[in-house]
Amino acid sequence: MEGSNMQRQVVYLKKCLFDQGYLDEQFHQLEELQDDVSPNFVEEVVTLFFRDSSRLIGIIEQAFKILLCRQKHPQDFHRLRTHVERLKGSSCSIGALKVKSECTLFGGYCDEGNMDRCLRSFQNVKREHAILRQKLEAYFQLLRQVGPSEKASGSGN
Amino acid sequence: MSSLTDGDRMHVLAVDDSSVDRAVISTLLRSSKHRVTAVDSGKRALELLDLEPNVNMIITDYWMPDMTGFELLKKVKGSTEYRQIPVVIMSSENIPTRITKCLEEGAEDFLLKPVRSSDVQRVCSRMMTR
Numbered sequence: 686m687e688g689s690n691m692q693r694q695v696v697y698l699k700k701c702l703f704d705q706g707y708l709d710e711q712f713h714q715l716e717e718l719q720d721d722v723s724p725n726f727v728e729e730v731v732t733l734f735f736r737d738s739s740r741l742i743g744i745i746e747q748a749f750k751i752l753l754c755r756q757k758h759p760q761d762f763h764r765l766r767t768h769v770e771r772l773k774g775s776s777c778s779i780g781a782l783k784v785k786s787e788c789t790l791f792g793g794y795c796d797e798g799n800m801d802r803c804l805r806s807f808q809n810v811k812r813e814h815a816i817l818r819q820k821l822e823a824y825f826q827l828l829r830q831v832g833p834s835e836k837a838s839g840s841g842n
Numbered sequence: 843m844s845s846l847t848d849g850d851r852m853h854v855l856a857v858d859d860s861s862v863d864r865a866v867i868s869t870l871l872r873s874s875k876h877r878v879t880a881v882d883s884g885k886r887a888l889e890l891l892d893l894e895p896n897v898n899m900i901i902t903d904y905w906m907p908d909m910t911g912f913e914l915l916k917k918v919k920g921s922t923e924y925r926q927i928p929v930v931i932m933s934s935e936n937i938p939t940r941i942t943k944c945l946e947e948g949a950e951d952f953l954l955k956p957v958r959s960s961d962v963q964r965v966c967s968r969m970m971t972r
Contacts, residue, residue, distance in 0.1 A: 774934040
């Protein structure tokens with residue numbers, strides 16, 4: 686009974702992640718790559734994402750600290766753009782829809798050379814990144830408790 | 843280009859500075875039964891080509907620090923030794939001028955990220971029937 690309740694919770698959690706726009710179809714694509722050879726593929730890729738994206742966010746924060754202390758040059762915004770494109774790329778790859786969307790906005794403000802908007806947009810990127818991390822950690826924690834039968838299942842929404 | 847190994851199983855060199863994307867493209871290729879070597883830069887890709895003669899295809903991200911996928915493409919196509927190896931470019935940005943530039947430089951295909959299983963199957967099938 687408890688097992689099936691937890692399974693229902695897993696399905697519900699995943700459905701919410703999609704319904705609320707945190708994840709898109711790409712997440713399903715990753716799940717389809719999961720098999721007996723790579724039973725934890727999705728969680729492994731998501732772990733890689735948060736490791737790399739946290740590092741990128743740190744790099745962007747450092748870049749802002751430097752930029753706020755001096756005259757801005759077009760190449761500064763180009764550098765910011767490069768970092769956010771990398772973040773956007775890996776967000777796309779795991780289906781992190783809201784993070785990707787915020788990165789797109791951030792990239793646009795970099796193209797405009799608008800520092801204030803870049804700063805505000807970056808705060809949104811960080812916020813969505815933190816929220817997604819929290820939600821996915823909860824999801825995978827529950828998935829681990831449920832066990833392999835739920836991991837092998839397809840779409841739950 | 844080196845001849846295919848038995849069972850039409852290609853050896854693909856995947857190049858991407860993103861560990862996430864390396865994991866995804868490697869798994870996509872392995873699920874299609876191809877052998878994959880994944881590296882994180884164009885420089886490492888060129889080093890590997892020197893060491894590993896039997897690469898059947900290179901699939902590379904466009905945007906990478908130090909050496910972009912386009913620069914890697916140019917180096918491969920400019921090399922008498924490696925120019926026959928088909929190169930596929932991946933990018934998360936759909937920029938027509940970028941796509942045209944890569945295809946004109948000799949890229950076999952240009953895949954938009956996130957790369958899907960169907961993209962990999964299509965590209966690999968085409969390479970195997972060359």
